[in-house]
Amino acid sequence: xxxxxxxxxxxxxxxxxxxxxxxxxxxxxxxxxxxxxxxxxxxxxxxxxxxxxxxxxxxxxxxxxxxxxxxxxxxxxxxxxxxxxxxxxxxxxxxxxxxxxxxxxxxxxxxxxxxxxxxxxxxxxxxxxxxxxxxxxxxxxxxxxxxxxxxxxxxxxxxxxxxxxxxxxxxxxxxxxxxxxxxxxxxxxxxxxxxxxxxxxxxxxxxxxxxxxxxxxxxxxxxxxxxxxxxxxxxxxxxxxxxxxxxxxxxxxxxxxxxxxxxxxxxxxxxxxxxxxxxxxxxxxxxxxxxxxxxxxxxxxxxxxxxxxxxxxxxxxxxxxxxxxxxxxxxxxxxxxxxxxxxxxxxxxxxxxxxxxxxxxxxxxxxxxxxxxxxxxxxxxxxxxxxxxxxxxxxxxxxxxxxxxxxxxxxxxxxxxxxxxxxxxxxxxxxxxxxxxxxxxxxxxxxxxxxxxxxxxxxxxxxxxxxxxxxxxxxxxxxxxxxxxxxxxxxxxxxxxxxxxxxxxxxxxxxxxxxxxxxxxxxxxxxxxxxxxxxxxxxxxxxxxxxxxxxxxxxxxxxxxxxxxxxxxxxxxxxxxxxxxxxxxxxxxxxxxxxxxxxxxxxxxx
Numbered sequence: 179x180x181x182x183x184x185x186x187x188x189x190x191x192x193x194x195x196x197x198x199x200x201x202x203x204x205x206x207x208x209x210x211x212x213x214x215x216x217x218x219x220x221x222x223x224x225x226x227x228x229x230x231x232x233x234x235x236x237x238x239x240x241x242x243x244x245x246x247x248x249x250x251x252x253x254x255x256x257x258x259x260x261x262x263x264x265x266x267x268x269x270x271x272x273x274x275x276x277x278x279x280x281x282x283x284x285x286x287x288x289x290x291x292x293x294x295x296x297x298x299x300x301x302x303x304x305x306x307x308x309x310x311x312x313x314x315x316x317x318x319x320x321x322x323x324x325x326x327x328x329x330x331x332x333x334x335x336x337x338x339x340x341x342x343x344x345x346x347x348x349x350x351x352x353x354x355x356x357x358x359x360x361x362x363x364x365x366x367x368x369x370x371x372x373x374x375x376x377x378x379x380x381x382x383x384x385x386x387x388x389x390x391x392x393x394x395x396x397x398x399x400x401x402x403x404x405x406x407x408x409x410x411x412x413x414x415x416x417x418x419x420x421x422x423x424x425x426x427x428x429x430x431x432x433x434x435x436x437x438x439x440x441x442x443x444x445x446x447x448x449x450x451x452x453x454x455x456x457x458x459x460x461x462x463x464x465x466x467x468x469x470x471x472x473x474x475x476x477x478x479x480x481x482x483x484x485x486x487x488x489x490x491x492x493x494x495x496x497x498x499x500x501x502x503x504x505x506x507x508x509x510x511x512x513x514x515x516x517x518x519x520x521x522x523x524x525x526x527x528x529x530x531x532x533x534x535x536x537x538x539x540x541x542x543x544x545x546x547x548x549x550x551x552x553x554x555x556x557x558x559x560x561x562x563x564x565x566x567x568x569x570x571x572x573x574x575x576x577x578x579x580x581x582x583x584x585x586x587x588x589x590x591x592x593x594x595x596x597x598x599x600x601x602x603x604x605x606x607x608x609x610x611x612x613x614x615x616x617x618x619x620x621x622x623x624x625x626x627x628x629x630x631x632x633x634x635x636x637x638x639x640x641x642x643x644x645x646x647x648x649x650x651x652x653x654x655x656x657x658x659x660x661x662x663x664x665x666x667x668x669x670x671x672x673x674x675x676x677x678x679x680x681x682x683x684x685x686x687x688x689x690x691x692x693x694x695x696x697x698x699x700x701x702x703x704x705x706x707x708x709x710x711x712x713x714x715x716x717x718x719x720x721x722x723x724x725x726x727x728x729x730x731x732x733x734x735x736x737x738x739x740x741x742x743x744x745x746x747x748x749x750x751x752x753x754x755x756x757x758x759x760x761x762x763x764x765x766x767x768x769x770x771x772x773x774x775x776x777x778x779x780x781x782x783x784x
Contacts, residue, residue: 180266180280181205181252182358183375184339184349186394187366191248192222192237198368199230199250201375204576205280206254207773212237213267213276214248215346221276225265229773247346249339251278257286258303268307270314271298277313277340279306280371281356284334309338321350322393322400329354329391335531339369350393353386357529357557360384365397373415373555374572382412385555413555429771431575431666435757436625439618441580442750444569445587452615455608461564462595465548470520473500476508476536477524480578480658481585484550485524487654487749488589495610495746496596505532508539515543522548526573526581528556537561550588552581566592575772577665579757582658583750590614590746613747620741624751627738628758634721634736635762638692644671645683645693645713646756649706652696655749659694659756665774666764676709687718694721696756697728698740698748707733723752 181202185191191214199210210233211225222242226232230252251266258264267276283289286305289312294300298311309332316327321342328338335355342348349369351358361368361380369392370376373383386392387410389403401408427433446452449459473492475485482504489500503511505523509532515521521540525533528551537558540547549558549565552573559565568584590610598607638644644663648656653675660673674683676695687693693713697706710720710733722734725742738759740751764771 180254180278180371181375182249182278182280182337182339182369182371183251184249184278184341184369185367186247186347186349187364187397188246189366190243191245192242194368195248195250196230196234196237198370198375199233199252202371203230203252203773204574205371206252208253208255208260209262209265210250210252211265211267212248212250213269213341214242214245215341215343216245217346219343219346220245221269221273221343223267223269223276225262227260227262227265247341247349249276249278249341249349256282257305261302263302264304266304266306268302268304268310270310272314274343275310275313275317275340276343277306277310277338279309279336279338280358281336281354282334283308283332283336285332286334289331305334309336313340321345321348322391322402325350325352325391326402328352337371345395348393348395350391352391354388355531355535358386360386360392360394360399362394362397362399367394367397367399369394372553373413374417374553377415377417380415382414384410384412385560386410429575429761429765431577431579431761431771434573434575434580435754435761437571438580438583438754439622441570441584442587442618442621445584445591446614449566449591450611450614452611455611457591457595457598459591459595461566462592465520465564465592466595466599468520468546469518470498470546471518473498473520473522475500475502475522475524476505476533477502478505478530478532480582480661481524481526481530481533483654483658483661484582484585484589485522486657487586487651488522488524488592490651490654491589491593491746492596495593495602495606497601498596505530505536508532508536513539513543515540515545517544517546519545520548521545522550523558523562524550524585525556525558526552526570526578526585528553528558530558534558534561550585552584576774576777577662577760577771583753586749586753587617610744610746613744616743617747617750620743620751621754624740624754625758628762631738631755631758632762634738635759636766637736638719638721639667639763639766641690641692642669643686643691644669645679645686645691646671646673646696647676647679647693647706647709648673648696649676649702650700651745651749652698652700652752655752655756656694656696658753659696659760662757662760663763665777666760666769666771667767668769668775669763676706679709679712684712684716687713687716689717689719692719692721692735694723694756694759696723696752698723698745698752699725699742700745700748710734723755
């Protein structure tokens with residue numbers, strides 16, 4: 179979850195580290211720190227609780243000219259509180275070595291006890307400080323050989339990058355389970371948790387694999403895995419550097435909500451031929467031709483909700499039995515892997531730790547893995563046998579909006595691709611396809627009603643608890659809407675099938691516990707209206723997310739409308755309303771919308 183950035187070359191390191199950490203801040207922003215070294219073997223260490231800007235302010239005015247090697251870190255806390263002492267980089271007791279770390283060292287407690295018995299004194303509570311002290315304890319006058327010994331002792335997941343005060347032109351480290359790349363341009367060398375932080379800086383990068391140990395020095399690098407010296411392929415960076423500018427928007431999240439129409443056009447391009455009324459894509463053709471009899475979707479968080487809607491699409495449109503499992507549960511549950519099942523892994527970053535480990539299990543047991551990810555070159559995209567990119571672009575807001583919309587659009591395309599080769603009636607296929615083309619325009623029209631959504635959100639901002647209700651296609655949308663409210667407002671909310679209320683949850687309903695029901699044009703509209711009446715008869719307030727032609731508007735205390743279409747496509751309008759509802763409520767409550775507390779964009783630790 180944390181972000182690592184390192185540099186060695188002839189330029190001053192500190193400005194480059196701060197720029198890199200700013201680009202990686204989506205991975206964690208509890209605290210940030212840098213350690214730089216100069217040719218006189220002097221360290222400068224700067225740390226700050228809070229965001230990278232706090233670190234920038236802390237280092238402003240410090241003369242760091244000539245400090246040409248360094249490591250930086252932006253933290254999402256796993257071990258120890260959010261304090262300066264627990265902020266990375268961490269140092270050895272003798273002050274010679276400094277390290278940054280992304281991951282979790284699972285046996286850190288035993289190692290810490292062993293080191294304390296050897297006389298080492300710890301200043302913080304992190305597992306990473308253990309790595310710094312352990313390296314010193316194992317040191318045999320050779321950084322690289324000591325690093326090899328270190329990796330045989332520590333257990334867990336890690337991307338570790340060290341600097342050595344006595345070798346001021348050197349970066350060295352190891353990778354297992356957590357992402358790390360190397361970028362080289364002339365005599366300037368970089369390491370980073372995400373190649374996108376290097377866009378505009380280098381043209382090529384090397385993705386390190388699990389078990390890799392590396393050393394970078396004087397513009398050259400060395401990679402060893404299992405005692406074998408390796409030359410890893412370089413990958414090109416094709417994206418152009420784009421300034422992350424807000425323009426006229428107060429927050430990146432609102433900007434990204436407004437980008438969803440264009441994102442969907444990108445998702446459809448090259449896959450949906452609206453002129454010829456067909457799905458055309460080589461990857462989809464190859465997957466459909468495999469003759470899979472079942473689908474198993476593995477994902478977490480927002481991606482799990484997208485997968486749950488994908489289940490509805492695949493079962494209703496392609497007649498394919500589909501299971502959806504949270505990736506943490508899949509990894510530790512009983513797995514039944516067979517060759518007639520397509521295993522779909524959904525991840526925005528492509529680095530989600532639980533999904534990645536689950537994918538490795540399926541690959542090892544001969545299953546066919548398929549990735550739906552947003553980041554080319556990510557671990558899941560490289561390990562999957564095939565897959566589709568969602569083309570959502572960079573999403574700065576930690577609470578996902580456009581990435582989710584791109585995922586559900588990808589699932590709809592996938593279901594139609596299977597459906598047109600199976601038993602989906604052509605008239606239904608055609609009507610959905612024609613309606614899909616209108617989704618981007620509908621979203622852009624809906625965004626003009628944001629002020630009305632804001633009014634309702636502000637009206638309900640004082641309430642501490644919410645139910646989100648839906649059925650069929652709309653239940654995953656209720657789940658995602660509930661998650662957005664939790665992430666952004668820190669209010670308690672739960673999502674339920676509206677038909678499940680009477681099985682216990684109604685006991686919570688009173689005048690201070692409002693409910694939001696997503697109730698479009700589905701065949702279950704009438705059933706949902708009955709659930710509304712159940713809540714109302716117990717004094718509960720009800721907000722309806724409904725089609726503009728709904729004839730039962732009067733049963734709701736408040737309602738927000740969208741243009742009626744098909745149940746398969748209305749979900750796109752519904753989720754945009756819920757995104758805006760959560761955004762406006764969070765804004766009314768004064769929350770940090772783009773960087774909510776306790777969260778990180780990329781979950782790379784278990």
